[in-house]
Amino acid sequence: MKKIGFTFLTIIGITSCTIKEEFTIQEDGKIKYTYNVDGAELQTYIPDQNDFFSTLDEQKKFVQAMEKGMTLEKFFTEIKNNDELLKSHNEAANKFLANNKTTYEKVKQHIIKVDFKTLNYSTELVSTNENMASESKLLNDFLFDFFNAIDNPFSSKYINNQKVITKNKVEIKIDKAAYEKLINGLSTQFGGESTYSSLFKYKLIIHTPQKITASSENGSNFSLDQKTVEFNYTFSELIADEPKLINVTY
Known part of the structure; x- marks a missing residue:
């Protein structure tokens, strides 16, 4: 065996x-x-x-x-x-x-x-x-x-985005440096940084007990009952510009 x-x-x-x-x-x-x-x-x-x-x-x-x-x-x-x-x-x-x-x-x-x-x-x-x-x-x-x-x-590690959750709010701060390190590691092992940064994706889904009243990100996708929100990014988007900070209030 x-x-x-x-x-x-x-x-x-x-x-x-x-x-x-x-x-x-x-x-x-x-x-x-x-x-x-x-x-x-x-x-x-x-x-x-x-x-x-x-x-x-x-x-x-x-x-x-x-x-x-x-x-x-x-x-x-x-x-x-x-x-x-x-x-x-x-x-x-x-x-x-x-x-x-x-x-x-x-x-x-x-x-x-x-x-x-x-x-x-x-x-x-x-x-x-x-x-x-x-x-x-x-x-x-x-x-x-x-x-x-x-x-x-x-050599891999869990990517630990910062999470702050209070009674009516969820805040997720993307660990930009960790994703950059991940892309660099992929490029070293397999080559083609642009391929990995554009094709590999990150998805965030938040389900709340009440309707979501505000979301900090444009392009977020809401369920019909407004109690679920979904965010989708390529790695390129995660490592571009300032680190992403996602706020959802419900």
């Missing part, structure tokens, strides 16, 4: 077509936050595709569970109990967990989803507005560091 292809998780972390952040603000003030990386158009970057998909068939139970989503606690339990999932990277995985026990205990209840066939990766957490920004960073940094530790030919 071959090692399942975890490498793509770190590859799509830096070469995906679309990075999406989605916020669902509930009536009780809790916030569901989803960070998604869509690498559907990167199939051609998978070496030995026949071996990759053969492995997915052999690990069907795990693959199906990951598509539905599982807590990080369940995810790491599966890895520990199935030596075939990581094989040569088992030692690195165990070492990472041993060195990051405190963080693991803080994030283990959050959700990770992976669709290996469509190269789609996401994390989910539910938090309060006071803790959401720090918890989302902790969760995604932890996972990106884990994938880097076990099997990553590149």
Whole structure:
């Protein structure tokens, strides 16, 4: 049985077509936050595709569970109990967990989803507005560091846009420097800075419990009930001029 292809998780972390952040603000003030990386158009970057998909068939139970989503606690339990999932990277995985026990205990209840066939990766957490920004960073940094530790030919990090959410307002400040660094890394590995900066995209979706009364960005797309707003940018737009600051009031 071959090692399942975890490498793509770190590859799509830096070469995906679309990075999406989605916020669902509930009536009780809790916030569901989803960070998604869509690498559907990167199939051609998978070496030995026949071996990759053969492995997915052999690990069907795990693959199906990951598509539905599982807590990080369940995810790491599966890895520990199935030596075939990581094989040569088992030692690195165990070492990472041993060195990051405190963080693991803080994030283990959050959700990770992976669709290996469509190269789609996401994390989910539910938090309060006071803790959401720090918890989302902790969760995604932890996972990106884990994938880097076990099997990553590149160097990637979670892009942590600044998030400030109060009772009736959402403010997202795009981390322009992080996207510039991402583009530079892509250019170094594959060439063609203009291609990556124009074709790769960022999507932001905000769902609110009441109607949205104001949005700072022209061109934003609203749902019919005015409770959802969506923003779409190319990386070129994200790194142009001043850093984007998006305000939504509801």
